[in-house]
Amino acid sequence: MSTVSIVLSEAPLSKNVAAKTREQIRTMARKLGYHPDAFARSLRSRSSQTIGVLAFDLSDPFCIPVVRGIQAGLYAANYLPLLIDAQTQRRLFDSYVQMILERRAESLIVIASWVFEETNLLADLKKNHVPIVIIGRDLSGRGINSVFVDNETGGALAMRHLIELGHRKIAVIRGPEEMFDSDPRWAGIQRAADAAGIKLNPKLVFQLPGLVDPASGFEGGIRLAKEMLASGRPFTAVLAFDDLTALGVVRGLTGVGVRVPQDCSVIGFDGVLPAEVATPAITTIRQPLREMGMQAAEWVMHAIGKRGRNMDDAPRLYRALPELVVRDSTSAPPRRKRKERERNGAEP
Numbered sequence: 001m002s003t004v005s006i007v008l009s010e011a012p013l014s015k016n017v018a019a020k021t022r023e024q025i026r027t028m029a030r031k032l033g034y035h036p037d038a039f040a041r042s043l044r045s046r047s048s049q050t051i052g053v054l055a056f057d058l059s060d061p062f063c064i065p066v067v068r069g070i071q072a073g074l075y076a077a078n079y080l081p082l083l084i085d086a087q088t089q090r091r092l093f094d095s096y097v098q099m100i101l102e103r104r105a106e107s108l109i110v111i112a113s114w115v116f117e118e119t120n121l122l123a124d125l126k127k128n129h130v131p132i133v134i135i136g137r138d139l140s141g142r143g144i145n146s147v148f149v150d151n152e153t154g155g156a157l158a159m160r161h162l163i164e165l166g167h168r169k170i171a172v173i174r175g176p177e178e179m180f181d182s183d184p185r186w187a188g189i190q191r192a193a194d195a196a197g198i199k200l201n202p203k204l205v206f207q208l209p210g211l212v213d214p215a216s217g218f219e220g221g222i223r224l225a226k227e228m229l230a231s232g233r234p235f236t237a238v239l240a241f242d243d244l245t246a247l248g249v250v251r252g253l254t255g256v257g258v259r260v261p262q263d264c265s266v267i268g269f270d271g272v273l274p275a276e277v278a279t280p281a282i283t284t285i286r287q288p289l290r291e292m293g294m295q296a297a298e299w300v301m302h303a304i305g306k307r308g309r310n311m312d313d314a315p316r317l318y319r320a321l322p323e324l325v326v327r328d329s330t331s332a333p334p335r336r337k338r339k340e341r342e343r344n345g346a347e348p
Contacts, residue, residue: 221248
């Protein structure tokens with residue numbers, strides 16, 4: 001192998017070439033527009049320095065900050081994410097997993113959804129010593145490293161915020177039955193209500209159908225807001241399953257003249273960008289999405305670094321803490337506002 005090839009391929013023997021000579025070779029290569037063949041290098045090193053990142057639906061605002069966190073974590077290790085969109089289709093998910101591995105990706109990070117619940121493909125990959133991390137689900141029981149938010153705590157935070165504002169007649173929109181997040185969020189909501197001595201009206205508890213795409217949550221929020229109003233049952237606040245559903249609720253309420261938050265408060269969950277820039281900006285329970293992506297990247301890099309050595313195969317579990325972010329869509333209920341105005345007006 002010539003000295004030029006040794007230097008440009010960063011072969012171990014390049015350390016024996018004088019530093020000045022190495023720099024001259026690299027300078028000339030840049031002038032000529034030469035770039036090393038990464039594929040050939042990966043064959044020699046048995047490392048592609050590529051991590052497969054398979055998202056359930058990149059059109060969902062939830063995915064973008066997670067992906068950015070993964071990118072930040074991999075960039076620091078000089079690894080490249082191979083980003084794929086499964087478009088919430090099980091068939092595409094299975095096919096893309098196979099394609100990612102055929103392209104010698106060294107690990108796989110999955111940004112998950114309920115649509116992948118029944119697949120055993122991830123467990124099969126784990127058995128073949130392919131490091132896997134799943135974000136948004138808890139599959140640690142299947143031996144897969146899992147990163148997700150503490151949904152029960154988040155549900156309790158949302159309900160507690162409305163109660164502290166003075167709301168007692170609260171409508172709740174639960175998530176689709178198939179989604180991992182739905183039951184624990186509902187459990188947290190009930191826990192906070194019980195602790196405050198508030199009995200939720202079951203006729204003001206609604207449920208989203210299975211989500212086909214992110215827009216279906218928004219559309220479900222519009223439809224359910226209209227159902228709430230048509231029922232004739234009084235409510236002063238709506239606790240929505242997620243931010244996009246909350247945005248749909250606001251659209252449905254304001255479309256018939258109900259002001260948010262003057263007449264009705266609305267709170268969401270996730271902390272995605274559309275909720276922040278909407279009018280009114282949506283109060284939400286923020287998931288640390290970017291941090292969750294960085295955690296997943298850290299775990300796969302750790303697993304790759306220990307490859308070939310004895311290591312504990314016990315799955316890791318990271319339950320991220322949610323955070324209440326108060327914005328413009330929540331305030332005290334109308335009756336409390338009137339009493340406060342009357343009390344303040346009566347004071348000297």
